[in-house]
Amino acid sequence: MTKVTDLNHPSHPSSEGYHHRNRRMVDRSEFVIGFPCGTDPASGTWYTIEYAAHISKPRLILPI
Template identity: 40%
Template sequence: MILTRAITITGTRNTSHKPLDEYAQLFTDFLGPFATDAHFYIGGARGIDALTLLWLAGNTDAALTVVVPGTVCQQPAEARQAIARVRDRITEVVELAAPELNAAAYHARNRWMVDHSAMTIGFPLAGQLHSGTWQTLNYTRDQGKPHVVVPI
């Protein structure tokens, strides 16, 4: 029997402080070990969302679901470009059709992903203890699910 491990990815939108090769190494170290027979749920935003989507699509055979609070067209250009670039590797795009893109819509998206996953891997901005990433990690914890925290 083949078991598929469902994993939510969450992380900061602020990623310009590290070079891309450092992110590639972090993803190799912290996503790679989980990628065999995995299904990743990734928010369709800029930053960690776009970077992990591109890395997972190019370096693993994992199933990939992109989840957005409204529609893909409403996402930032960086995120739309990442989705378009690897569209043939994306298993599913989930558009939650929030009437307004605000903090509540993004939190609902994050809870949706956690509710569909067995664990969460988070990449919060180092030193920042209050963010959407931390809310997602705390929600994962409150659901009694494992979570891995990788400050960047």
């Protein structure tokens, strides 16, 4: 890691704050590895995996 970024989202901590953080991580990644627990599409993990799919990032999904 070469840089630490404080997102300082105005709604943190909240679901929107976490989603903002996760979108930023995906945007800065070449690929995404997700470890979802269950199939709830409302979970933060699935939200992030679906966001990565939406912007055409390669994904490796390993359910636990």
